[in-house]
Amino acid sequence: MLTYLLRRLLLMIPTLLGITILVFSVMAMSPGGISAQTLIGGMDMKPQEKQALLDYYNKRYGLDQPAPVQYLRWLNNVSPIGFVTDAQGQRGEFSFSKGMDLGTSFQYGRPVSDILAERIPITLLLNLVTLPFTYIIAIMVGMKAATQRGGAFDIGAGMSMLALWSIPTMLAGVLLLGFFANIQHFQWFPTAGISSREAQDMSFLPHWDQGGFVRGFLLDRAWHLVLPVFCLSYGGFAALTKLTRTSILENLHADYARTARAKGLAENDVLWKHVFRNSLLPLITVSAGLLPSLLAGSLIVENIFSINGMGQLAVEAVKGRDRELVLSITWISGFLTLIGYLIADFCYTLADPRVSYD
Amino acid sequence: DRQWLKLSEMQAALSEQAKDMRELRGAIASGALAANAPANLTTSGEVAQAFQRAHAASRQPDYAQGDWSVEAFGTNLKTITPLVSSDAYASNVQSYVLESLITRNPDTLEWEGLVAKDWSISADGLVISFRMREDVSFSDGQPLTADDVVFSFDFIMTDAIQAPRERAYLEKIKSVKANGKFEVVFTFKEPYFEALSLAGGIGILPKHFYEPYLKEPQKFNESKGLLLGSGPYRLNDPKNWTPDKGNIELVRNERYWGDVQPSYHRILWKIIQNDSARLTTFRNGDIDSYSARPVEYQELKKDPQIQAKSQNFEYMPPVVGYSYIGWNQERGGKPTRFADKRVRQAMTYLTDVSRVIKDVMLDYAEPAVSPFSKASKQHDAALQPYQTDLDKAKALLKEAGYQDKNGDGVLEDKAGAPFEFKLTYFQANEDTKRMVLLLKDLYARAGVKLTPTPQEWPVMLENLDKKDFDAITLGWTSGIETDLYQIFHSSQAVSKGDNYVSYKNSALDKLIDDARRTVDESKRMPLWQQAERILYEDQPYTFLMRRKSLLFVDKRIHNLQMTKLGLNFGSLPLETYVPLAQQKYTQ
Amino acid sequence: MSSALLEVRNLRTYLRSGGGEVQAVDDISFSIPKGQTFCLVGESGSGKSVSALSVIRLLPDGVASHPSGEILLNGQDLLTLDDPGIRAVRGLKIAMIFQEPMTSLNPVMSIGEQISEALQLHHPDMDDAEASERTIKALEQVQIPNAASRFRDYPHQLSGGQRQRVMIAMALACEPQLLIADEPTTALDVTVQAEILRLMRKLQDDTAMSMLFITHDFCVVAQMADWVGVMQQGKLVEVGACQTVLRTPQHPYTQQLLAAVPENLAKPGRAAFAVNPAVAGTTELADLASPALADDEHLSDSDKKLLSVLDRVGLRRQASQNAAQGEAEVDNLIQIRDLKVWFPIKKGVFRQTVDYVKAVDEVSLDIPRGEIVALVGESGCGKTTLGRAVLQLELPTAGSIRIDGQELTGLSARELRPLRRKMQIAFQDPQSSLNPRLLVETTLTEPMKVHGIGANHEQRIELAGQLLEDMQLSRESLWRYPHEFSGGQRQRIGLARALALNPEFVVCDEITSALDVSVQAEILQLLLDIRRRRNLTLLFITHNIGVVEYLSDRTVVMYKGKIVEQGVTSLVCGSPQDVYTQRLLSAVPRLVV
Amino acid sequence: MTKPVISRESFSARIWRKTLAGVGVKFGLGWVALLVFCAVFAPFLANSMPLLMSKNGVISAPVLEYLSVEDTWILASFLIALAVYRLNIDGGKQILLFLLGSALAALLVNSFVKPPVLVIYDDFRSAAYTQVDWKLMPPIPYAPVDYLRDLGSKGLEAPFATEGHTHLMGTEENGADVLSRMIHACRISLSIGLIASGIALAIGIVIGGLMGYFSGVVDMLGMRLVEIFEDIPTLFLLLTFVAFFGRSLYMMMVIIGVTGWSGYARYVRQEFLKLRKQDYVQAAVASGLPLSSILFRHMLPNGVAPLLVAVSFGVAGAILSEATLSFLGLGVVDAPSWGAMLDQAVKSSTFNWWMAVFPGGSIFMTVFAYNLIGEAFRDAIDPRLSDKAGGKA
């Protein structure tokens, strides 16, 4: 198991390197490339002032050097082992404990690590709420469809899931906002953010107060998450439901299910005790694959619901050509995805005794 | 971590209270308390000029303190630390917290003292000395003295501090000296017509708060929420605001020194990037104002639900900027087709500004003749906007050598190159896009082919720096009095200067230099007018229009008035309030 | 037959499939007396499984219907039972085991759990401790070593034979009166099959249960059955006591089936060569060979002759080696020397090779021109790998392979191409051995074109047509797709493809094991016929000893990657020397009538 | 022994028949056919100039004069496709012939069609075109970029709201007729889906095929490449590419294609790994067939069916991608596209239902149609699903 883990982690390194190289080259090859000029937004600056600022950035980020050198510099800063660099960008001796420095965001002027530390939890929260939600619904529907194969429910669910899949997220988001967060229709949910200002002064759990019901931080958060989470998840229903259905159907007709029936087990027990666990296996495998698409989905959902997560940040970073931020966001989301795959594989080992890694 | 934050807030509050108690005791002992009685109880005679309007508001029968003011920003702020921040949103926030020596009177547009009591200017205009009020303190209780003003200047002028823009302006100042505790003297290197506003407009930073950062400038440059001042509102925690909070919240400065206390308990800005979400939030009553595009404005004005809950304003503030099309005259060291004055004039004749205003802006704009607004004294009333004239334009183009030789409908120059150009514009603005599409059709009638080229902001900036574009449409903001130097002086046509159309006219250069040096307004204005006539003739830009502000404000907000500076909504000292009955947010 | 446990009367089972109905079981009647075994035989698709599933009512509800019939278990009609009723019968009174031990157990439940589940289901008051105790007992009963410690094992940790034992343990846990076994040994090796069959007979004796045993192998029938029913297209064409049916089959179909068993096939033109030192003769020979008799001066001439025969047999090994060498000098088409095919086992962070699966290990073998060499051995012993290695489909780790004296190893694909013409391969699975997207014509003519056989397309088509006719297929078959043929027909096309290049040497990898006996017989006869006409050399991989004896001139026995015995077929099969070979042969069920 | 059912139809024909059996798929194909029709004949369906008119006895067809290079090429390609379809030759050759034909058409059209560069749509409502003996207008008499300036349109009018000129689906922000834009936008939606998936498929097959056939080091490196493209959220890659390389329609197709191949590669690899072990592939190797034949004749066609399913979903995904990019403000500029229209609706704070419903509905319908086709196709291919009711084997 340990060697397996180690091997997987080692294999991540070329992938992550590849990701950063790819993104870096895209940025470097793009018209204008990465240069200090893109960092200076001010219009009302005197030429010499501008020049001074340019020099400052050039020195700091080495932006006047050729792209490969810039990349290596960046890589050296990011990797936990490498050469120590001082404030002037001079290279010092080799060290194994220098720590990671994700650099400073061009447009925010803040350490990238700080920014990400703020944003990642939000996006992860959104996704981690979405994932089980998607799964529960998909499994329930898929199961019912499989057991009533060919029936009205099966066909209806299949069609409507496919239809859901086909609705563009932004349309759904805007319609949801327009209808369920609008005083003109149903103002059931808030329009923006993931918690309201008032909730910061509330206790964590909902409770009754002398003034009446206080929804508490938790409930407030949940209330804010309803629409975004729905928007993020509905697209996943179709694929997962289909998968669940297929998987259950396949297992219902498997030899071991027949064995179980021959033992005298009732159909329901066959389904739940034998078929269900086996049918979950393919679902575990795809769960990791959902993560990147969820991260991408966050891009739109966060935009519509004014949630300050990674997605929102990614769009801003790309539009603002914030090299350090773009690079870190990509490799970190890549890393998260890879970890996701790893966890999924690990869960698979737990669920399926046949698989073992040594 | 949320709980932990609250804990630290509480600690800060407690320690401040303890300090207050100590000070209070000291004050009682010295018998100074009487002078510090609550400001809004004092009679009008004792109210400083700058607070007169606010005072009048507080005399309204339904005036009440309380409630929050809630607004929305369309983008997330990166930082609200003064100097480091660069956007209008941050400076909006800062205006509630930082104060300067003087402020402009909304009715007369004259300067009047805020932190300064009065000031004197030397005869040559090079030395300005301000006498300051002695009762001003920062929101943490420390008194504000001349030292703080001197510090503010020195701080900005420190190279390590990332304030190149401010530094560039203040370069004209030779020195700032404290003359005693409450007098400060600014000395200029050369006469400058805007010297007073330059000196008096510096936001006063508390020395005790910001001085430590001189040692760690990097920390300051990268900070996101270092904000403390003497203004009516303060950050709950002046050091630790971060963008991830998703909103910005200011609380009332309980120690505010001003003659009138502000009305709202809190000022809150939410970040809502999606336009329709912002409107919905406004509809739902969760934000107090909504600034609309012309098309929206017209629709929403008719919307009964909006009508029932809000008041709408359309106005043209005097400082409103103008939009233009800049014709690039030099590319890669070679003159372009727009280097020919006749071509530029022809383009202006083709640009049917009144149609743009009518079709795109729905009449919520007025044509711009020059960089100077109609109301400005810099403007020569005799100049009228170019009247659209297709024939004149065609004639001018023909004179400049353009003709359709191959019969494909597009003009060719003498060398046979077709008259095609790309018009660069900022992609995110719908109105601009509509306008460009309209211009495309208008130019087509004269056989000129326009290719719309929307661009991302960073790309556009880069192209401006490299002067890599055919023509561009953008806007400039203006002040009460507008300096032409930065944009039209030929010295600014160097690389990365703001004269990126490479317009050069030595006569204009001389006029600009003279005007800037002339402190006497009556002599300066004719110079500006002369300069304006040259610009009018040369058309380095085709001046388009000035847009009206179109604003919906919640009906809760009372005492909204139009001033010469525009709507008094959000102007300081605060004049608006929410009557008790309509208050929505409790403390 | 008065004490019949199960009595099936006029059972019809119709299955809905696609648009129409299949009359899978058409009016069958039989009965199984207590403690006895009833065997159902018949070819694939004849309705054996459906009959069995009808009895335990495991056919899907919506699909199956029974227009007529009764299934009486102890006089109670199972067809009229409601759902809970039939569930009480399943497992408790009738248990069933299936063909595929690999998939019949739930892969994610431990075997102990699965057995106790059955126990607790039918004995609701049994607590966990007792259930596991009974489970362990059941496992011991089926001779699983260390039953207690294997309780928590998962199915994949067991071998195929062990899994089938677990299935049996599970079926017998509740001590049913009737056990239905649907081809329980078809997927297993002969040696394992023998053990399982022995076990089942023993358990039957112990528990006095009845058995409904389904198989398509008459040899197994001979070992197991008290009663036999022969099915054909859903009908029971012949029922009777085992010996009677096997000895004196009445129905032509039964006769035809019995005749197709390889042992009963007439051996074309080789009867004389078949010196069969049959088991019967061995005792006499052993007597003769005893030292007491050896120095007896009074031995008769005939006895002396016999002794010398015995000597020859004893020295057979050496003799056959000498013979092989001698022949090599004459005409050995294929010469394999010290061939190793090792598959690396990679482990660890960097996937270092830590060990090898020695699929083929130091194998030396000569195949004389024009002979059929049979390669036998248990599953996984490396037969296929060897065959593929000869054709360079698997790269050998070491050793040399020569065809016609030309070295094959180390040649590049380009250099190999002309040699490929000489050697071809045919496969076991008729489903996957033909490209489903290509017309038979393309499958046959494409290789010809590559190797420049036939001057033009028309000529190649003519050749291909000829080839099909040789295979007793119509010429029109050229213009069909593979899925339009039956398994046997496809196998013929597969052979035709192999022969299209007119090779000298063909590897046949279990080409008949997926086929019914009658089809198998046809193919075998065809093969002999072709060999005769084209002077083909064959490496015939199989695990069916009957086929080996019928077909091959020489036999090679492999065990764990090595050749343990080789020689003339009659000698190897008649008096095996190697322990493994002996075990293999003794496990082969014979149609001893 | 039961005789196997002998049917004379080929594998692909059987898949086709099964695919077409459902109701959903017929609807899906119908919708796609409608889109194709609209895309091909867009200039004749919605345009500002008369199809035919007679002035002073002279009959002219202004639409034809103004047909752009693109219009002409699409028409020509369509005709070639029809002709090729009629020819009785096998599939691969048909496709090749079509590609050749339309490339030739592109060449010819580019050198011979010279429509006017500047079109002033207002003129078609001037005397020159109104005072005629008779004229035949297209069903929707507005071009997609005809902003109706002469009619004083201020944009954003609801369906049937305007007097004097009907707009079945209203007008958009700039005053152009929504229906006309919708019709012309079919081209973008169709082409972006097909071309982008085509590019992705080509890359995916090559890389996946190499990985699957050679395995070992090639496989290892290839998988890293796949992971790289898989782990960066596609939308993010798209965003980066578009932001940095500008946004023409073609660029967008290429980018969506270049970023979307990883799934196909994985698929092909798996399929090839499986196929490599198949006996008929082994037999092909044993027969000494050349590598190209093994890869493209024996392996690819057998692995391609499940791939096609993935493609039909991929096409749907590409359409959504375009819409999403438009939504994030990175769409195509002037050309009418559903995504851009939806974006207008979504961005505008005054919710204009016709701007959301029609383009949004079309995106939905198109994606749904492709998904239906893909689904039906998958069911047809996957025997485990379709024939389950029957046998157990």
Ligand SMILES: Nc1ncnc2c1ncn2[C@@H]1O[C@H](COP(=O)(O)OP(=O)(O)OP(=O)(O)O)[C@@H](O)[C@H]1O
């Ligand atoms: N679920 C089903 N639906 C429809 N037809 C079926 C079904 N199961 C079996 N059949 C058909 O019923 C007939 C009898 O099948 P059955 O499985 O009993 O054959 P078998 O004798 O057991 O063959 P084998 O030796 O291959 O197992 C066959 O034609 C088969 O195709």
Ligand SMILES: Nc1ncnc2c1ncn2[C@@H]1O[C@H](COP(=O)(O)OP(=O)(O)OP(=O)(O)O)[C@@H](O)[C@H]1O
């Ligand atoms: N590509 C491979 N990689 C690793 N091991 C393999 C490979 N192919 C075969 N083996 C192993 O080599 C051994 C011999 O396999 P082979 O297929 O030759 O057996 P076989 O005698 O043909 O068995 P069967 O009768 O089941 O067909 C087996 O243990 C098998 O697991």
Ligand SMILES: [Mg+2]
């Ligand atoms: Mg069967």
Ligand SMILES: [Mg+2]
């Ligand atoms: Mg084998």
